[in-house]
Amino acid sequence: MALNSNDRSIAGFTMAGHALVHWFETSIPILLVIWLAEFDVSMALLGIVVALGYAPFGIGALPGGILADRYGTKRLILLCLAGMSAAFLVLSLATSIYAIAVGLILWGIAASIYHPAGLALISTGVEERGTVFAWHGIAGNAGIALGPFVAATLLIFLDWQLVTAVLAVPGILAVLYGLSAQFEPTAAVEDDVDAGPDEALSLSGLITNSRALFASAFAIVFVIVTFEGLYYRGMLTYLPEILHGLEAMDGLAVPAGLEGIEPADYIYVGLLVVGMAGQYVGGKLTDRLDPARGMAGIFGVLVVLALAFVPVTGMGLVAIATLCGVFGFFLFAIQPFYQNAVAVYTPADSRGLSYGYTYLGEFGLGSASIAIGGFVLGGASLATFFVVIASFALAGMVLSAALVAGLDRFVDADRPADAKADD
Template sequence: MGLSGNDRAIAGFAMTGHGLVHWFETSIPIFLVVWLAEFEVSTLLAGLVVALGYAPFGLGALPAGILADRFGAKTLVVACLAGMSASFVILGLSGSLAGVAIGLVCWGAAASIYHPAGLSLISTGVEQRGRVFAWHGMAGNAGIALGPFVAATLMFLGLTWQAAALILAIPGALAALYGLRADFDPTAAVDPDVDAGADEALSLSDLVGNSRVLFASAFALVFVIVTFEGLFYRGMLTFLPEILHGSSVLAGVAPGPSLEGFEPGHYIYVGLLVVGIVGQYVGGRLTDRIRPATGLLAFFAVLAVLALSFVPILSIEAGGTAGLVAVVGLSALFGFFLFAIQPFYQEAVAVYTPPESRGLSYGYTYLGEFGFGAASIAIGGYVLDISTPAFLVTMATFAVIGVALSVGLSVGVDRFLGTGPEQAATTADE
């Protein structure tokens, strides 16, 4: 069965937004290399400046979710696209580290809007959620891969980083203009008797009350599951390039003269992200066939095994192709499953929350994923100083905890908390 016209319109709009969020996000580390040399600052100071942009990306998700319920998801996504483009224009016009900091803070605040608003739009407007969640995830992974590639290529061709930033802002501006003209029903997947559209502004008491209702239901468990997925995801993606770079198995692999300065681990890492596109698609399609709790349980278990599998494989001595093939194969599997799990927690939020609080629900979800999940950068950095195996065991532990929590959701903890799939469906029909 094909998608309806409304489903296709929302899918195209949301996929564009998702791809551009990560297009901007992953271009920033490419610029960081140039900023270190141009501004002659320490890595610590430059890193703190970049952190100013990434922190609001997660912490702003909750207020963004509240705003999505107030003003409507489409309006918020358009504002996100316009804001991200404007932020990169600020970057492109800046000539100091202070200007860079201002641009990055603005970008993080604007980018934080997308996930709660975009996913809320899909959950209330799309009939075939699983398929669109899959395409949506693939678009995000495409942005993850294309952002740094385009930024690096523009500077390789001789453009300054400021010019590259201005060029990168163009697709976001065009997408915002497209969004203003896009025509679709953002609540087509919700029963007409349920209010899932823009609502009156929440008072503090309303916010506390709605939050209390959410966290007195199975969503509380889903939130903790998402947080541990975020801890695993952010920790592994942040430090895996460094782990690959320092591994003995890749020590004897050298690229040709034309690729001087590139590390084999970087190629493997980019390949991992590309494979993640397939993982997102497969995971999204599986949400139409497998219960969210069951899928989360299975994928967390696989991720724990894969994380631990890096320990023996990365210790293989350099000099043979077998070790290289093993690292490439394991990384490809890891990339597939790391991104294949994401549609399952997105679907879990849609299943275990009422439509009228969907924006707030996804706001809390990405506060856990990107906000609390970022704590693994500090945890992982500390443990990685001890040893690589200790780091990988720590990350695997996060996944094992995810398994245990998913078991709880699967066997029916939601019945005791008050809102499971049956209750959510009943709510939507009332």
């Protein structure tokens, strides 16, 4: 079914926002190498500085969702885009590692707003929600791939200060585009989604709405998303380093002039590109398949794929590349399902809060697998690492199956009207 004009307008606006969040996010590690030499600091200190920037990205999702419910999703997304662009302009003027820290913290605070606000806007304003979730995810993957590529390419020709300023330009253009975008943010729901004057920001309102959410099936969805975050962050954090250490990578020739690129990086970027197809297929399927059933099925595939890395890492280049491609497809195919699950199991007037909790679990609690993975890889075998990662997907599969088996019936009577219409 073709998107109507309101759906198209929201899709364009949120796709730009999603792409730019990850555009900025993934360019930071490229700049990290430059800052290490520029300011003559230890990797430990620089790691703390960068962590200070990434931490608000997950922690700020919950307050970002609260603000989206109170002040409106479009206004918050525009604030996010302007804030991220301003943060990179601050970085372009930095003359010390402390100024870098300020710029990164500002970026993390601004970026944390996007996911709860953007997904809440799609869930309440879009009729063809699955299709827009698909294109929204594709845009995010495009930002993930283009951010480091553009940053690294510009650094060949320009000083890093100018590069950070140039990276801010698309964000500024997106703000101008967003200011002119016209759409109805609640066109897909019948409920009154306007919060009271102070309710969305009051402590009592937060506690009341949170209790209502976690007394429903959303509590299970939140835990499912957290396990997905543990799987996602653990695999994507350590897979590049794992691939770099494989003997099979020696068989991948690097074209002349690109000798500085690690061969394994080709496979990793390819994984992200294949993920765009996974986002699209997953999003389209959410229009036809119950989100809990979809999550259970894909989690099952992710369990198998994580365990498959144990034997395949000892095989040839073709086997490794093929597994990474399949892995990339399903890793990103599950995202539209849990995004839609939040919309299905929550009332429209608390979508910002719902997605705030969702991305607190995804980016905040999910980042614990970085520490877990480092501990396992430092003291145990590579096989043990993949078994631990597979256990996260197994837990997600079990909880999703439980949602299908019993909790669907438990919450059906209280499920929002717009959610029931999607079943």
